[in-house]
Amino acid sequence: MSQYHPLSEAEAIEIARTIKDVFPTGEELVSKEIGDGNLNLVFHIAQPATGRSLIIKQALPYAKVVGESWPLSLDRARIESEALIRQSKLAPGLTPRVYKTDSELALTVMEDLSDHVIMRRGLIQGGVYPKFAEHISEFMARTLFFTSDLGMNQQEKKRVVEEFVNPDLCKITEDLIFDAPYFDDETNSIEDHIRDAAEAIWRDEELRLEVALLREKFLTHAQALLHGDLHTGSIFVTPESTKVIDPEFAYYGPMGFDVGAVFANLLLNYAAQEHWSPDESSRRERRAYLLNTIRDTWNLFEKKFRALWDEHGIDRVFRAKGYQDDYMRRLLKDTIGFAGAKTVRRIYGLSHVADIDTIPDATARERAQRLALAIGTGLIRHNRQAESIEDALRIASRAIGE
Amino acid sequence: MSQYHPLSEAEAIEIARTIKDVFPTGEELVSKEIGDGNLNLVFHIAQPATGRSLIIKQALPYAKVVGESWPLSLDRARIESEALIRQSKLAPGLTPRVYKTDSELALTVMEDLSDHVIMRRGLIQGGVYPKFAEHISEFMARTLFFTSDLGMNQQEKKRVVEEFVNPDLCKITEDLIFDAPYFDDETNSIEDHIRDAAEAIWRDEELRLEVALLREKFLTHAQALLHGDLHTGSIFVTPESTKVIDPEFAYYGPMGFDVGAVFANLLLNYAAQEHWSPDESSRRERRAYLLNTIRDTWNLFEKKFRALWDEHGIDRVFRAKGYQDDYMRRLLKDTIGFAGAKTVRRIYGLSHVADIDTIPDATARERAQRLALAIGTGLIRHNRQAESIEDALRIASRAIGE
DSSP: TTTOOOOOOHHHHHHTTOTTTTSSSSOOOEEEOOOOOOSSEEEEEETTTTEEEEEEEEESSSSGGGGGSBBOOTTHHHHHHHHHHHHHHHHHHHOEEEEETTTTTTEEEEEEESSSSEEHHHHHTTOOTHHHHHHHHHHHHHHHHTSSSTSHHHHHHHHHHHTOOHHHHHHHHHHHTGGGGGTOTTOOOOGGGHHHHHHHHHHHHHHHHHHHHHHHHHBOOOOEEEOOOSGGGGGESSOOOOEEEEEEETTOOOOOHHHHHHHHHHHHHHHHHHHHSSSSSHHHHHHHHHHHHHHHHHHHHHHHHHHHHHOOOSSSSSGGHHHHHHHHHHHHHHHHHHHHHHHHHHSSSSSOOOOHTEEEEEHHHHHHHHHHHHHHHHHHHGGGOOHHHHHHHHHHHHHOOO | OTTOOOOOOOHHHHHHHTTTOOSSSOOEEEEEEEOOSSSSSEEEEEEEETTEEEEEEEESSBOHHHHHHHSSTHHHHHHHHHHHHHHHHHSSSSSEEEEETTTTEEEEEEEETTTTEEEHHHHHHOOOOOHHHHHHHHHHHHHHHTTTTTTTTTTHHHHHHTTOOOOHHHHHHHHHHTTEEETTTTTTTOOOOGGHHHHHHOOOHHHHHHHHHHHHHHHHHHOOOSSSOSSSSGEEEEESSSEEGGGGGHHHHHHHHHHHHHHHHHHEEEEEEEHSSSSSHHHHHHOOOHHHHHHHHHHHHHHHHHHHHHHOOSSGGGGSTHHHHHHHHHHHHHHHHHHHHHHHHHHHSSOOOOOHHHHOOOOHHHHHHHHHHHHHHHHHHHHGGSSSSHHHHHHHHHHHTO
């Protein structure tokens, strides 16, 4: 890593110029640093004369949100680019194209998706993505199945586990999702008006037991190569297209963590409709759309995952009668539990979501926050009893009194 | 690995001579190759003039039992020596001392334990080991706890997982314990007189579901650094001392796999008493001794593991009320399930045990085999319902009609 330094815009342009697939001709390139994440520089490099463009993402050796005090290994850039390459092979068309990677500079040069919108922003603006459930279920079913002991050589899988050992980024998840929100921790960021709700969670022993069980799964269950951070800020969409980005948290973990991340972020937006829907009827419609998206995503995911298993399952022991059903039941329970944990931490943990934090009116924001906490804790509490995705949807409906 | 070649006895002596801790003086050394395993050369190097001695264990690049057709990575010698060093630090006095390791030659030079006996042989000969439960429970509690997310830094643990990725030796377990015995597989070695029992197992769907669940745990649950092959052939004993050897199967897996291995091999000896006890009363006494050893080992293991957790637990989330109890309950179930799987494979899988195979009389041998299968399948069937070690002991007692 001796050559590593954060790129200047001029250097970013120089690298971009070497990508002849995108810039075969020599017209002027312009660069803009557009990173709004906490961990990376993101350069958008465009050629105004031709309308062509690409993205250079470079890892920073610390988390911006806490200055240089939270050092992060640059190895995550290797992990991100290797995960992206694997995912693009397993789920073609559902990730950006990768043009070049450089592990010394900790960067990935990839397709510019500026014609897409970050799904979180799209949802806040009321966007509807009719292909999303189809696409994201395809992405998850294929990337999870084919990196698991169900769908790939089990000895080779162990080498892939090794390749994706990712302590620094796992620690962020372990601390900020499965620990801090359940204690009066200094990293929490709690608005005064919901402090009572946080304190109630800190006293809730049933909830803490469930969170301990979920934390254990995250720490020990090397089931599949996860994206590891599959929230709506890691997904670019148009009504016709879905692209999953930013797999720097990739590691071998429990499949339900990825599926639950998608659902949690749809549910956070569901809670945020307290503000974003202009009236009761549009709110009801919007919420029905979000719950239907969850339902469709799960049902399609389960159908696709089972079909992959039936067609490509490599393990004769795993064809035991009843085993696939048992596996899918456990995966559903995990999904619901992780969805709950990922919902709660976004309300008063270190890192919130724009769906809720940008609600200007404090009363509406508080309603949305309490609603999200009711859903999140409901999912955590219920996860081991859940038998159907409808159980999760019912928890979301009941929270708004339906 | 370019310098690798199987050592001659002369070369083994040359290496031994460099170990000045053992051989400070220059008298003649004599070597004897005493390996009775399938995967290694084992040289016993003695200095008749002084009575001093040591062991050199060298990995072979294939499994002897199937000639050169089953190639095995020499990396397992690195894994073995690194595991041995870790275990000797975590459980002082319960492993042989390591004098030297050489990864190019794939060898470990270690303490000679010729004053001990291999426990399998000791048990066959009617030996009694009153300290064994105390020692083996100490070994397991300390090595499992302090390599798990309960007892060590969780980021460092991920690096240790990486260090002990062990595909070749895990494959032996995956194939020979969790797969072949449940199919009419060519690797099985079935005496004609018990073929009907094997065929009944191949048709047993309940059993195959349980085995699939156990196999999944072995493949995915990176709970602790296991010994990985903790049968009574991997344990040296005297009435006063216990030394665990041969951790070449070490990898991060489910804790219950180690504990279950000990219990399975005590139960195989229990079944073999059909022959080894000279009469009904000594048979009863011997079996009571074996069951009491299992009971004591579990109870001591649980007590020690909980005490380590209470004193050294590093994770505040895992102090959630009820979590430790839930963890120990699951560990018991896993132990019972793995004990069952490890019992069944020794009766008609590829690799048997001397306790049973050396019974000369075919009728007594068949009775012992059927008894072991009844116990093994009983444990597998019951594992997820088990609530106490007494459940396992009851299965063993009922199998002999008590």
